[in-house]
Amino acid sequence: MDRVPETMTAIAIREPGGPEVLVPVTRPVPRPDAGEVLIKVEAAGVNRPDVFQRQGNYPPPKGVTDIPGLEIAGTVVAIGDDVETVAVGDSVLSLVPGGGYAEYCVAAEETVLPVPSGLSMVEAAAVPETFFTVWSNVFDRGKLKPGERFLVHGGTSGIGTTAIQLAKAFGAFVIATAGSDDKLVACRELGADVAINYRTSDFVSVVKEETEGRGADLILDMVGGSYVERNWQAAAVEGRIVQIAVLQGPSEHVDFRRLMMKRLTHTGSTLRAREIAFKGLIAEALEGNVWPLLADRTVCPVIDSTFALQAAADAHARMESSGHVGKIVLTVG
Template sequence: MSHPRRYIDINPEDRSLKVATDTLADPAPGQILIKVAAAGINRADLLQRAGLYPPPEDASPIMGLEVSGTVLALGDGVEGWQVGDPICALTHGGGYADLAIAPQGQCLPIPGGLSMEGAAALPEALLTVWHNIFQRAAMQPGEKVLIHGGASGIGTLGVQMASAMGGEVYTTAGSDEKCAALEALGARRAFNYKTQDFETACSEAGLRDRINVILDLAGGDFIQKNLNLAAPEGRIVYIAFIRGFKAEVNFAPLLLKRLTLTGSTLRAQSFAQKTVMCEELRQHIYPLLDNGSIKPVVDRVFELADVAKAHDYMQSGAHMGKIILRP
């Protein structure tokens, strides 16, 4: 059976966006077809649109890495889901549409009381934070954590998740208003990197050589500052380099403090790896989502046809939390 679909297409000549239509076949074994109610926007989408982040060969060429909605059809072998169930999912591309396919292992229930827009803000950020702070950096209760880009979708969830799991969380953001909001979400201190040098501010707060885990999406000139602030045996994890991939760095602190420097992208990891992340999230984080201890922050919702405006808004950096599309 084929299903008519509306989706956002990229014009290869000028990278403009338009609504297009096609048909989507029934889901393959192990897949779930979702009637999309909302889709999350991620910076990776902007890079893909610009031609700088091509999707894997087996992925949909359509942008969109996370959705929420209801189950429309089940592929063979799918268990635990029924047609009509509310669902949110990490897709393998294809989220900017009114229908999307997701592997069963990357599908999650919608936490109690959460709207479809709130649920669409979860999958990419949840998996990114879980993998990098808790799997790669192995954050332990009582450790000090510094999260850069705290006002992003990843940052707003990361501050809450690390705090809820016993971390002493610090963060950076680009305005006093955002910093105040992040402290309300659980950050011990939030530093406005536009009005102060966060390394100096952290040092004055007694944090120099005491930060155990750093999650950084900035890169560039932040790289040296991270090395200087990290505690002995500290772990620094990079998930993006918005401020630049290149920097002149003195790596002496890496040796003297026995630091671990690592990084990752979520999309490049296997379905099996993402399935493990989803299972661990359901065990450790979902109870906190269900009882409202952790809540996604949604900044603004755009209609699907206004996706170009949504991209411009993300590029401006004015948002606090996630930007959502509604088909």
């Protein structure tokens, strides 16, 4: 642990509330346990779960630091016992259960991956949360196949921009929804075959029209609420819907007859509290299937904006404005 300081700057949540409750504090530098590495953070991604945690609606799992931040990129400066695949000095990115908004962060070896060739640290920090989530839910759970019709809501979010690119790269016909004409342009530039303004068009009707009445084979949704029933309407017979968030809240009404008659599968998942071994399997799949696409920039994280670590409150305000396209990233140092 030579050359690693005793204390660091981190961002704490003073109390549940708006962006202004995010404040810089001095905390002890964490020490890696067996199977863990310590990373000097150069950049950290900002995600919706961080906002929910700040608001008091998404507490960290038991035993996890209260410092927010679920994805980081930086340099390994120390390793714990039994670490075999990561060495001090490696440039890495990692999915973490918390602690990313800080100068140093520990990560489980299984969730640490090399920074893909050619990516900046800011781009690398924008990879873990969205790419782990999309791979797990679109390709593992959702079983997207080449040639299928794929609908993703929130096409210009971090999840959306990642899902559009990966689905297109693996041969799907991609439909995305977004809330402005500028965002529709961004979706198309990322590879969406069809982009729908959900404020001015009925996405159910457009999906049916664009798929010659068939509907979407797979839908990735983070809206919930009234979208549950509408997704069932937009889905193809034997279609699959994967729920990864419920930004609109729970659904007040669904007609299960539609689910039954169309033989739909509606599933969902969360990632943060899952076991390290599960996340390690996703990491292996990403390195084998997606890292080559990142290295040649067939797929690339979309960066909306960057903020210094101490300006985390401004980064959260940007996210809550919903004006962003792609990822918001904190820079450290």
